[in-house]
Amino acid sequence: MYTLFFTPTANGYKVLVMLEALGAQYDICHINLSRDEQHLPAFSRLNRHAKIPVLLDRDNQQLVAESGAILLYLAEKHGRFIGASLDARWQVLQWLMWQVSSLGPMAGQNYHFNHQVPEPHPYSADRYVAQTHRLFQVFEQALALQPYICGDYSIADMSIYPWMRLHRLLRINLDGLPRTADYLHRMTSRADIQRAYVIGAPYQERLEGDVDRVQAIADALYGGH
Template identity: 40%
Template structure:
């Protein structure tokens, strides 16, 4: 099994996407250093961060012990999860058919479950103008996606059978069901999975990673932060 002697650098803010990687690193038990990228203040647009994450989004990592022993930087949460799972041989199956299953649900999350729930948050909670059509559109799609996940979890402890990066990708988003306007009792298999996954010691520790309360952002009130996050072209 691969061992890590030098800490991995995690560029982080406590969002569902950021927590994917902190939870993964905690589950792996590898050393890592946290670098806070305050997305409400524009840290993600500095040249130093853009050299690591050209899409100016968190999370990102730098592994000083990358392929061939040379450093490697990685952006996009799905890519980071696959890199770490492959490097350390955990939470990603060896069997090709099972790999396909994990990949399907990983890509389902990064292509749908995250973006659609994010738009739900935006229009229902953060948008200065409340547009009923947009709120209904994204809440309906959120509801549909929870239904898809609920069906997949029927008879399974985890999304792809065994605990995997598919679960780590989705858990941070699913824990926000209440603010997304969902009634979790409609999705009993999702509810049980949230409880089961959130209480794994590694995942629990990773999901608890946060920043000092003085640097938190309330996007329902902070117009300057909203301008930084939502006013870019």
């Protein structure tokens, strides 16, 4: 049994997609970022970086933050989606690291400078679109004729898809990226991914997060004060 501290953002969906792929038992503790609930002291005790996602493994009270680390934790614990051979495992780790160190940060800045910046900043907006586009091109070449980035469906795909599916918002035209377009269609058609996005969607509308639960969980783990 797991508790996922979640907001319906790309990084949040990575873990929801994995939990659905595993058929794991979990509940969701909602952190409303638009109300700055990530900065509540109780949540900061769970993750000093004050960001979602965070996973609590109820079996052993293990807390894990950082989406890439959470995906690895779950893949190792369940022995799934991390490559069957040593070579495949390193491929999966390589693409997982590529996502968390390159695609995620570039796409995140792209989104910020195109949709959230208080004053328009065309140089930065265009720069991060160009950087994101280059990463899509790298992915297009690497995908070649494989259905998934490492052959079999893996945590690398689960980390990449939630960002790539935002391609329109990121101003990425898929016309010159036909394999990536097919890949995104293949991923979107997966039943586990569809379930994850159906489960996550209502949290977009929720006004308040589960702040009392966060407090209770932090107190149970670390003691009240």
